[in-house]
Amino acid sequence: MNSFWHRVQRWTTNNFYSTPTSILSREACLPPIISYCRYRRRLAALRIACAPPNANPASARLPQSFPSLSSFRAQDASRHLTIGPSSVNLPLSWRTKVPSPPIRKHLPVDALAHLTLPLQEGLTRLPLVLHAPPPPGTDIPPPDLMRKTYQALRTRAKNMLIQDWITDDPTPTDYEYPPTLSPHPFMGLGKFVACRIHQMRSGKSYVAAHPSWSDEEADPTCPRCEMGPESFQHTTLTCPARKRAQDLLLKEVSSLAHDATTWTDPLLIRALGEYITDTRTGFPSDMLPDRFSPPPPPIPQIKKHGFPAEVFFLLAFAVGDCMFYFPLLNFPCKKRLERELVLVL
Numbered sequence: 001m002n003s004f005w006h007r008v009q010r011w012t013t014n015n016f017y018s019t020p021t022s023i024l025s026r027e028a029c030l031p032p033i034i035s036y037c038r039y040r041r042r043l044a045a046l047r048i049a050c051a052p053p054n055a056n057p058a059s060a061r062l063p064q065s066f067p068s069l070s071s072f073r074a075q076d077a078s079r080h081l082t083i084g085p086s087s088v089n090l091p092l093s094w095r096t097k098v099p100s101p102p103i104r105k106h107l108p109v110d111a112l113a114h115l116t117l118p119l120q121e122g123l124t125r126l127p128l129v130l131h132a133p134p135p136p137g138t139d140i141p142p143p144d145l146m147r148k149t150y151q152a153l154r155t156r157a158k159n160m161l162i163q164d165w166i167t168d169d170p171t172p173t174d175y176e177y178p179p180t181l182s183p184h185p186f187m188g189l190g191k192f193v194a195c196r197i198h199q200m201r202s203g204k205s206y207v208a209a210h211p212s213w214s215d216e217e218a219d220p221t222c223p224r225c226e227m228g229p230e231s232f233q234h235t236t237l238t239c240p241a242r243k244r245a246q247d248l249l250l251k252e253v254s255s256l257a258h259d260a261t262t263w264t265d266p267l268l269i270r271a272l273g274e275y276i277t278d279t280r281t282g283f284p285s286d287m288l289p290d291r292f293s294p295p296p297p298p299i300p301q302i303k304k305h306g307f308p309a310e311v312f313f314l315l316a317f318a319v320g321d322c323m324f325y326f327p328l329l330n331f332p333c334k335k336r337l338e339r340e341l342v343l344v345l
Contacts, residue, residue, distance in 0.1 A: 014195035196282035
């Protein structure tokens, strides 16, 4: 499942296979499977814990000591069957953490109640999400207040997911962008331009200073200005060869750090996309102009019957074309053309 999830992240960002998976998940805004599954279980437990016990069978079987605003429990929710066995066979209390190795475990409903413990900090009772007005005379808070508290608990669960994401899947020290569950604003620029930004932010791209698995000893010097390593910062903000485009498009951009307004302001994001397209920053080498690409190797000047090699090749192609049309010519014309080609070669 993790391999499939990494393929989804790579399809979203178009990053290289050499990109670390921890960076890949942050660029795709898709958390690791283990952290996301824990988050979904916590949301399911919160939904059951905040449902009215007289309307939800699972909520009616929560432990009696669970901090709910309703004291209603189903008749089969008592734990009297767990009194007789020895302590080794007794299920764990819903407040107790499962030991390692798991000699004792929670009951299924108690396991859901245990997942809500981190969310209960600062609360004496969990709210009830009512789908109908409470009966008159009921001593519970207003429904709007409980609904807002429930949404705040969901937000707390989302923040816990971010913390689990950072703990379970740490990134290298040179990557500074924090994880987020919302798509990056620059992902709306278009697949190709957004992928250039993903690759350069990840440190695995076509710029010279980013190492490649195929050539780890490549020259990191910028091929356009030859005045320093071609990093993301250099190629976007400080390269002298791109000075005209920088002054024209990135005049308001001063930083590419994780807290810079470049990643949140729509106008700056659009300007960054136009700059990348105009200067072809981060483009593959076969898409760069000739003045940015290394010169091709010289053609060897091999002599053939006194002619340079390129002239001989052109004549050979001409001979091949003529031989293709030979069946369409009459016999005297064929003989004359053969004698002329022999004289030329």
